[in-house]
Amino acid sequence: MIWPAVEVTGLRVRREVVSFVRRSNRMRPNQRRAWEAYRDLFVLDVPRLDTSTSIDPSASLDLVEAFGRDATLVVEIGPGTGESLVPMAEARPQANVLAFEVYQPAIARMLAQLAKTGLDNVRIVEADAVAAMRHLLPARSVDEIWLFFPDPWHKARHHKRRLLNPEFASLTASRMKSGAVWRIATDWADYADRIREVLDDDPSFVNVHHNGWGPRWAARPITHFEQRGLDAGRQIFDLAYRRVG
Ligand SMILES: C[S@@+](CC[C@H](N)C(=O)[O-])C[C@H]1O[C@@H](n2cnc3c(N)ncnc32)[C@H](O)[C@@H]1O
Numbered sequence: 718m719i720w721p722a723v724e725v726t727g728l729r730v731r732r733e734v735v736s737f738v739r740r741s742n743r744m745r746p747n748q749r750r751a752w753e754a755y756r757d758l759f760v761l762d763v764p765r766l767d768t769s770t771s772i773d774p775s776a777s778l779d780l781v782e783a784f785g786r787d788a789t790l791v792v793e794i795g796p797g798t799g800e801s802l803v804p805m806a807e808a809r810p811q812a813n814v815l816a817f818e819v820y821q822p823a824i825a826r827m828l829a830q831l832a833k834t835g836l837d838n839v840r841i842v843e844a845d846a847v848a849a850m851r852h853l854l855p856a857r858s859v860d861e862i863w864l865f866f867p868d869p870w871h872k873a874r875h876h877k878r879r880l881l882n883p884e885f886a887s888l889t890a891s892r893m894k895s896g897a898v899w900r901i902a903t904d905w906a907d908y909a910d911r912i913r914e915v916l917d918d919d920p921s922f923v924n925v926h927h928n929g930w931g932p933r934w935a936a937r938p939i940t941h942f943e944q945r946g947l948d949a950g951r952q953i954f955d956l957a958y959r960r961v962g
Contacts, residue, residue: 904946
């Protein structure tokens with residue numbers, strides 16, 4: 718059984734269902750080395766509320782200062798070790814790519830890859846994407862969003878943990894520019910159906926592929942998570958929704 722995270726802050730007890738398991742952030746020696754060597758280059762320091770993945774609601778993010786320039790903004794939610802993010806950011810030197818990821822050892826692996834490629838257009842926030850989206854991103858600031866293979870929480874009793882729900886869709890819509898595209902991929906058919914249902918019901922979005930699944934997005938490299946789905950015989954579903962209005 719998975720319990721919701723319980724935080725005791727002073728006399729207040731807060732229960733919040735999140736889309737990730739709070740895992741140990743213990744790192745292997747090579748991950749620790751990458752973290753120490755490169756975090757200052759890529760990981761943004763943000764004020765916390767209570768947990769290490771929270772964001773203080775009074776926080777703000779100056780995107781121009783964070784990236785050292787004003788450019789098209791792409792946000793990747795849950796990039797893991799950056800198997801998609803690193804090559805895709807490398808292919809888009811003209812874009813600023815901002816990542817929200819909760820798992821520090823995965824970020825450390827991403828840092829090693831970023832350092833190897835010498836990229837300077839990526840910044841990472843170690844935080845719950847819900848909090849980061851809500852507290853850090855200005856309204857109407859994002860040009861493109863990537864969400865690839867979000868944790869499926871495939872058992873019915875865990876569906877409430879799925880990140881993409883109506884509330885997160887409407888929060889995300891509020892941060893997207895008009896015409897911005899949200900690209901999604903998953904290997905879980907019922908999550909894919911649910912995502913379509915949620916985004917089809919939200920008047921802020923239209924399906925780029927006219928009420929259907931998209932073709933596999935060729936720009937997206939095959940990650941371990943996608944390969945694992947393919948090896949298990951699961952179909953991959955690509956979706957793209959445009960922010961309207
Ligand atoms: C199944 S993995 C997919 C990783 C990557 N997108 C890929 O395709 O290889 C899901 C990732 O999302 C992260 N994650 C889950 N919930 C999150 C949240 N609320 N905010 C930020 N990251 C989250 C997990 O830590 C994990 O790295």
